[in-house]
Amino acid sequence: MSGAGGERPSVPRRWYTDPARLGLLALLLSAALCFLLPLYVMSLTSFKSMEEIRNTSLFALPPQLSFAAWQAAWSSACTGVACNGISAGFWNSVLIVIPSTLIAVGLGALNGYALAFWRLRGAGVLFAVLMIGAFLPIQVMMLPLVRLLAPLHLVGTLTGIIIVHVIFSMPVMTLIFRNYYAALPRELFLAARLDGAGFLYAFLRLMLPMSLPMLAVAAIMQATGVWNDYLLGLVFAGREHLPMTVQLNNLVNTTTGTREYNVDMAATLLTALVPLLIYALAGRWFVRGIAAGSLKA
């Protein structure tokens, strides 16, 4: 054995020469490409003219970028009876999402707070009912709900659809806030009570400010979920307030005559734009939302 050193010196392994690492990266990148493919194709198609669509390959770049399909999708495509584009649906969705997010998140926080800190008899059972209900297909509750809300003149109104969204999001919202508050030190709450804080005071002044990140996560989850909803909007929103997803389906799947695929894709992109934008800006909060929702304390 030679003095200090051995046969060959040790060299650091660089990522570009390590076969295992390169193989891993190649696998991941191909998978990423597969996942990105639909978005890529959707965007390409929306910028082509119908002529180009018929004559060029699905994956080919558009010879010239045309926004005509986007304009048509927004303002002149036919969604059922009216031909005013999908823009009406956009504003409807906005009007539905904002109030239902605010109310659902607020109620969820209040419920979670009450369940976590105040030992109430029967609350556990109610919560269990709520949680099991979350797993059930909506169809089983659809008709009863229509029958319940009809005499109140809430079916087909903006208020009605908002209420329905709040109802169906309550289990998840309550769950994530209950878990969140249960993980906070109980001593904080007890100290506040000893200091004389009442139910609402402790909530508004102490717990709510402490749960700002959770509020953000819940708001993102709720807003995305409501925006993406189709069925509830179809049944409860009424013709004047149809959300964008319903308008989209009408636009694409109920067209008579020739289908304009570029307009279809533009409309789909427009509909998916808001959640995708939220995701692009707040992707990490999305992940936190999933983690929070999948934990069951």
Added chain:
Amino acid sequence: MTALTVEQLSVQLGGRRVIERLDLQVESGEFLVLLGASGCGKSTLLHTVAGLQAPHAGRVLIDGVDRTWSDPGERNVGMVFQSYALYPTLSVEGNLGFGLRARGVARGEVRERVRRVAQLLQLDALLERKPAQLSGGQRQRVAIGRALVREAGLLLLDEPLSNLDAGLRATLRRELKLLHQRLGATMIHVTHDQVEALTLATRLAVMQDGRIRQLGTPDEVYRRPANRFVAGFIGSPAMNFIEGKIARVGAALQLCATGLRVDLPAQLFSAALPLDGESLVLGLRPEQIHLASAAGVSSGQGASDGRGANIGAGRVTLIEPLGSHEVVWIELECGTVAALNHQGQRYHCGDGVSLAADLETVSLFDATTGERR
């Protein structure tokens, strides 16, 4: 045969130099302990030797082969983690054999090697159990067994006792020492607990800020600390430090501080004798100080019980009873010192006492560099 050589090792963590040009050699069969406070780089050093942390500069040679950039699996080392890191879903048998099976070793041989190690570590009755069903000591043995099954040349232990409560810690500490005596394996152990370090080590490295401040046997480190840091780190209660100036009268040396005058024998100094007027720090361990009641003793003469040379007088301010002895805190004019009293409840707060010390064994440190003189 040198089991491990570390040459001029520098390691950076997040832009910060955690280990700075460190050199270390560990011989085969040694039990080396890396001792230091958190952040001193001891765990980083261990992880770099294991291959879990890439160095910035320098070399790591294991059994004479340069392994600076080798994968952990190629280095033939074993590691015991603070949490033991046993695979929770595998039985003891599964845990011990996992590495071998991964390498494609024949099933018969795996069974044989696992059986042998299990016998050696007295785990044979537990082979079917899962880690959750084992006691702390049993888990430690399984963690060590994992390395022994692979016939690892070097065993690295990363604070394996730190998570345990005091009683269990002492028991497992002794088990570790017995194991080392039986196996003769080369072990490198990281800890912040000096009791662990002193009791387990054949050699001890005291680390601070990424450097080794002293490397030596526990005895050397305790009796002749190389610098003020090591002197203050080792020993409980800590060494007393008194700063003073040298008064040189011909060949005789005296350390003078307020109300204190200590004659220093020349043999204390390893290098050149200090000059007149130099500032030095005197280091006295509490057990080196002998107390006597002040009544009837005039300063400057030998203490009444005849032990050591008188160095001064003071007043008792605090007494900490520890059963077998007491720690007595005495306020002198130049500071507060601690002394040990093995003679029952002799002193009370407020008492005047005179102090004497065995001056052949005290330590002297440079006032500016802290190095031993």
Added chain:
Amino acid sequence: MITRRIDSGLRRAHLALVPMALVALVCYLGATLWSLRISLSSSRSFPVSDFVGLAQYRRLFSNERWLHSLGNLATYGLLFVAACLIIGWLLAILIEREVRMGGALRLVFLYPYAMSFIATGLVWQWLLNPGLGIQEAVRRWGFSQFRFDWLVDQDHALYTIVIATVWQASGLVMTILLAGMRGIDADIWRAARIDAVPAWRLHLWVIAPMLAAPFATATLLLLTGVAKLYDAVVAMTQGGPGTASEVPTKFIMDHLFGRANIALASAGATVLVLSALIVMMPLIYARARSSRRPA
């Protein structure tokens, strides 16, 4: 003074939970029971309060379309859950190993989950369009005999829905498993490196068993998606061609509104709910029990 405060606090707490109580008892429990009641009547377009026993259920199970939709759901459910779990798990393993670009790549795999089922269905309907989609594109590359017309093929239409929804949900499984992996003792990974255990082996024999809880959660969420499958079918195939991709929820919705036979629809809904509960109850129970046990 404190006692009065506590009392009023409790009262307010009870008050605050009234909406939740209403929703749970009226909307969930009550609605489900009401649906059950309707299924035992002969209601057509409007609820009728007679009692016909299990007649609607007998009619249901002699209805070709319903039986076909149940079979479709079972096939779909099996394929969907299996594919999502496997793909999600593989992605999680790959991402976990890739330290540098893992964060950015994770977002790529999860973005489909942010899209609505309608949008997902529509884009895949486009991709799988025989004349203008992938089949045509590959043919243009020179493979003139290439066939990928599952969308209009009776025997394969259901699989197109599997493809679209697996694309959407695999990222969710990956995210849940990655979160679970983060909770694993970091020293286990290091111990495996020191033992020279290859990553795939560690994942298969040690890590995956340790991820039993996240796997159960992911499966539960996936099964919920299976039971609720509706939007994607409407967007992609409308249940066709014929009844090749018919699903129970579509059957129920069609009979609730279009075909005006709410009793039959309610019977279908009840059957769907019961099946969902039977399949998911063991998982829900296991999760509830494991979360009560100390970690």
